[in-house]
Structure formats: C-alpha cells, structure tokens
Amino acid sequence: MQCEVQSGSLLDAAADLAVLLHTEDEPLPTPVTDLCEAGDATGRWNQQTLLYPRGTLPARRLLLIGIGKRSAITADTVRQAAALAAQRAQELKVTTYHLGYNGNLPLAPAVFGQAFAEGSVLGSYRYVRYKSDREEPPSLNAILQAGADAEVAAAGVQRGHIIARATAFARDLANGPGNEVTPAFLGQTALEMGERLGLKVMVLDKPQLIEQGFGGILAVGQGSANEPRFIVMEHGAAGNGPTICLVGKGITFDTGGISIKPAEKMDEMKMDMSGAAAVFGAMQAVAELQVPLHVVGIVCAAENMPSGAAYRPGDIIRTLSGKTVEVLNTDAEGRIVLADGLYYAQRYQPAAIVDLATLTGAIMVALGPHAAGLMGNNQELANRLIAAGEATAERVWQLPLWEEYRDAMKSEIADLKNTGGRYGGAITAAVFLAAFVGDYPWAHLDIAGTAWVEKPVRTYQSRGATGIGVRLLVEWLQGYVGAQG
Numbered sequence: 001m002q003c004e005v006q007s008g009s010l011l012d013a014a015a016d017l018a019v020l021l022h023t024e025d026e027p028l029p030t031p032v033t034d035l036c037e038a039g040d041a042t043g044r045w046n047q048q049t050l051l052y053p054r055g056t057l058p059a060r061r062l063l064l065i066g067i068g069k070r071s072a073i074t075a076d077t078v079r080q081a082a083a084l085a086a087q088r089a090q091e092l093k094v095t096t097y098h099l100g101y102n103g104n105l106p107l108a109p110a111v112f113g114q115a116f117a118e119g120s121v122l123g124s125y126r127y128v129r130y131k132s133d134r135e136e137p138p139s140l141n142a143i144l145q146a147g148a149d150a151e152v153a154a155a156g157v158q159r160g161h162i163i164a165r166a167t168a169f170a171r172d173l174a175n176g177p178g179n180e181v182t183p184a185f186l187g188q189t190a191l192e193m194g195e196r197l198g199l200k201v202m203v204l205d206k207p208q209l210i211e212q213g214f215g216g217i218l219a220v221g222q223g224s225a226n227e228p229r230f231i232v233m234e235h236g237a238a239g240n241g242p243t244i245c246l247v248g249k250g251i252t253f254d255t256g257g258i259s260i261k262p263a264e265k266m267d268e269m270k271m272d273m274s275g276a277a278a279v280f281g282a283m284q285a286v287a288e289l290q291v292p293l294h295v296v297g298i299v300c301a302a303e304n305m306p307s308g309a310a311y312r313p314g315d316i317i318r319t320l321s322g323k324t325v326e327v328l329n330t331d332a333e334g335r336i337v338l339a340d341g342l343y344y345a346q347r348y349q350p351a352a353i354v355d356l357a358t359l360t361g362a363i364m365v366a367l368g369p370h371a372a373g374l375m376g377n378n379q380e381l382a383n384r385l386i387a388a389g390e391a392t393a394e395r396v397w398q399l400p401l402w403e404e405y406r407d408a409m410k411s412e413i414a415d416l417k418n419t420g421g422r423y424g425g426a427i428t429a430a431v432f433l434a435a436f437v438g439d440y441p442w443a444h445l446d447i448a449g450t451a452w453v454e455k456p457v458r459t460y461q462s463r464g465a466t467g468i469g470v471r472l473l474v475e476w477l478q479g480y481v482g483a484q485g
C-alpha cells in the first residue's frame with residue numbers, strides 16, 4: 001500500500017475510484033446530488049453508496065462513505081473510513097483510488113493525513129503468509145486529495161505510513177505461529193532490524209543467560225526445546241535526550257507449562273508475545289521517524305512448555321535482581337520473565353519504563369476488548385499514556401496499585417510468590433512487577449484483552465493480532481519529545 005497526497009479536488013480527479021467522505025450535516029456537492037436519489041446518501045456513519053457517474057464526473061466510480069456528524073469526527077473516524085475505502089478498493093480490484101473530504105477538513109490537516117495513511121495501510125492488512133492458493137493482491141495506491149492543505153497533510157501521511165507499517169510488522173510477528181516465531185526467531189528479527197535501521201542490538205542465548213543470572217527467563221524457558229533469548233535494541237544513545245525503556249513480554253507460545261491450560265483456544269497463545277511485538281514495532285517506528293530520544297527496547301523471549309525439564313509448581317527461583325520467587329502456578333509465567341527484563345532496565349537509569357504484556361485473563365474480565373489495563377508508580381507518566389491512548393484510540397484504563405494489594409504476593413518461604421489468587425488478578429500481577437523496577441517511573445500495560453480480535457472491533461483491524469501498543473507508544477514518545485521543549 002502506497003499513500004500519496006495531491007492538491008486538487010476529488011471531483012476533478014480522473015480516477016478508477018473516487019471516495020468521498022461526507023458528514024450528516026454538510027450538503028453534498030451539486031454534481032454528486034444529481035447522481036443519487038435525494039435523501040439516499042445521508043452521511044450516517046459507515047453508510048456506503050457506490051455510484052457510476054458515466055461521464056458526469058471524470059471518475060469512473062464514486063463511493064460515498066458516511067462519517068456521521070461533523071462535530072463528532074475524530075482521527076479514529078478518518079482512520080476507520082480510510083480502512084473501509086481500502087477494503088472496497090480491494091474488492092473492486094482497482095489499484096489506485098483517490099479519497100477526499102466534502103468541504104473544509106474537520107481536523108488539523110496533518111492529523112487527518114496521518115489517520116488516512118494509518119487506516120489505509122492497516123485496513124488492507126491480512127495475514128495470508130501461509131495461504132498457498134492466495135492470489136497475490138495488487139499493490140494499492142491511495143491518494144488523498146487535500147486541496148490547499150496538501151503540503152501539511154503530506155507530512156502527516158508520511159508519519160502515518162511509517163507508524164502503520166510498524167503496526168503491521170507487529171501484527172505479522174504476533175500472528176506468526178509458535179513453530180515459526182520462536183525465541184531464536186525473535187533474536188534473529190532483532191539482529192535484522194539492527195542492520196536495517198541502524199539500531200544497536202544485543203541478543204543473549206541460553207549459555208549467556210546462565211552466565212549472567214537471568215533466573216526468571218531461564219526457569220520459564222527450561223521446559224522447551226526452543227531455548228530462551230534476552231533481546232536489547234537501542235535507538236539513539238544515552239545523553240542524547242532522555243532514556244526510555246520499553247519492555248515486552250515475549251512468550252512465543254504459552255501452554256501454561258505444568259499448570260497446563262485447557263485445549264480450547266490454546267492455539268491463540270501464539271500471540272503471547274504481543275507485548276514483544278509492540279516493542280519491535282515501536283523500535284522500527286522511532287528509528288524511521290528519527291525520534292530524538294534514547295529508546296531501549298527490551299524483549300524477554302521464552303516458550304512456556306511442559307516437559308521433563310520444565311519448571312514446576314513449588315520451585316523457588318532466583319531472578320536477575322537476586323529476589324527469589326516461589327512458583328505456585330507455572331501459567332503465571334509472564335511476570336517471571338518480565339522480572340528479569342524490568343530489573344535489567346534499571347541499569348539505564350531511565351526517565352521512564354513502560355512494559356507491555358498479555359499478562360492476565362483477569363484484565364479481559366475487567367475491561368473486555370476495549371481498553372488495555374494501565375498500572376504504575378507515577379501518575380504523570382500514567383496521564384501521558386492515557387492521553388496517548390485517547391489520541392490513537394488504543395485506549396488504556398488505569399487500575400489502582402494501592403499498598404493493600406501488596407500482601408497478596410508475599411510468600412512465606414521466598415521474597416515473592418507468582419500468583420495472588422483470582423480476585424484483582426490483573427492488579428496483583430502488577431504488584432509483582434513493581435518489585436523489580438526500583439524507584440524509576442514505570443507503567444505497565446496489560447494488553448491481554450486487546451492484542452487479539454476474533455471479530456474486528458474497528459474497521460482497520462482484521463481477525464487475529466491487532467498490533468496494539470505500537471501507535472500508542474509512538475504517540476506517547478512523540479509527546480515526550482514535545483514536553484522536553
């Protein structure tokens with residue numbers, strides 16, 4: 001998918017397909033009103049009307065897409081409408097289409113352009129890598145007709161294109177099956193990204209993890225033939241802007257281990273590295289956007305398998321931090337690998353640590369598929385993430401980390417235990433993580449409910465991985481740059 005901007009008007013474009021976004025409260029331009037029965041195209045959200053102008057306009061086809069009331073339009077309205085346009089273009093098998101807005105843009109042109117590119121790229125995304133009989137879809141070319149705003153819109157389109165491709169990259173990783181996307185595969189992916197994007201990359205393999213004491217990652221990974229990896233990717237350098245650490249849970253398949261999960265839907269646990277995928281996607285985007293920050297992407301990669309070598313309930317393990325953990329349930333593995341990654345992050349003396357993890361079923365019970373859970377130790381950081389969530393429609397909702405919750409994770413015989421019972425499960429998981437971040441500003445995003453959709457919630461999603469977190473992180477990091485002045 002290529003996205004461009006042109007300055008002319010949509011109705012003058014000699015296009016195979018012209019897509020006009022129109023609202024409920026603004027009149028359609030006259031040549032269009034003559035083409036459809038009065039009152040048919042109301043502008044109601046997601047109403048689609050395909051017209052054949054037959055010479056009355058330069059375009060061969062005209063698609064009207066209703067986007068609701070002008071006052072209610074947000075970036076996500078444009079993102080979703082652009083996705084609908086891309087999908088319709090694919091169905092109609094056109095390779096180039098033009099999209100325009102009926103009247104003055106309802107948003108800042110750069111915001112509109114960014115949302116247009118994001119919606120177009122993500123709306124046409126499908127995971128078809130393993131379909132032998134698929135027709136190679138023609139490469140689509142989406143042109144935004146932005147009139148006098150073309151120049152400013154173009155900057156947004158370029159940003160949106162980079163961010164959306166990074167999101168698609170994260171989706172590819174999370175959609176990838178456990179037999180392909182192993183910890184070693186993630187390590188290899190990081191090394192390739194290093195070459196491609198000029199990131200500094202370090203990948204530790206099992207002997208190196210043993211030597212350096214990564215007891216958490218090693219314990220979780222010890223049951224699998226696919227050995228664990230610890231991955232660090234660096235964009236920029238210390239002293240060159242503040243340091244931000246992004247830490248991703250990279251369980252490439254979560255069977256539950258000896259505390260094994262039921263068979264039903266276990267296949268979906270190939271997405272248990274969605275936090276890691278978000279870190280990979282965000283690293284690609286910050287490198288391509290040349291964000292002036294020192295961003296460190298940390299991935300804790302392991303496969304959680306039952307076997308004769310697997311860790312067991314009752315085991316006591318010593319994490320990288322030196323803190324000991326009593327394992328009560330081997331299915332609460334994410335927090336154990338993150339313990340090592342979060343502790344490691346402290347060595348950068350970061351201005352902020354943000355971790356992303358498909359950590360608990362409890363967050364799905366609490367928030368469903370419409371928001372990620374947010375917990376942390378710094379309200380300013382939390383507020384910034386909440387704002388970035390609103391701006392990107394990757395919403396986050398904060399849950400408390402009150403002191404009273406801490407008791408739940410205390411062990412009689414070790415420093416911590418790895419489960420705190422069913423009640424408040426998303427919070428007690430975060431309480432566990434908090435023990436490994438020291439006093440650094442930290443936020444935890446539990447994306448278990450938002451990383452995967454059986455049925456798309458938004459038009460620019462497709463069945464499977466959502467790539468959640470990439471757009472949110474990039475928005476937050478760009479705001480961070482702004483706040484530095």
Ligand code: BES
Pocket residue numbers: 254256272329331332333334358359360361362418419420425448449
């Ligand atoms: N990866 C799962 C959480 C999950 C569940 C992600 C469903 C996506 C969809 C995690 O490792 C897990 O198994 N958590 C347990 C923790 C419990 C044993 C304390 C859970 O939530 O049941």
Ligand code: MN
Pocket residue numbers: 254256330331332333334
């Ligand atoms: Mn688990």
Ligand code: ZN
Pocket residue numbers: 251254272331333334358359
């Ligand atoms: Zn898991």
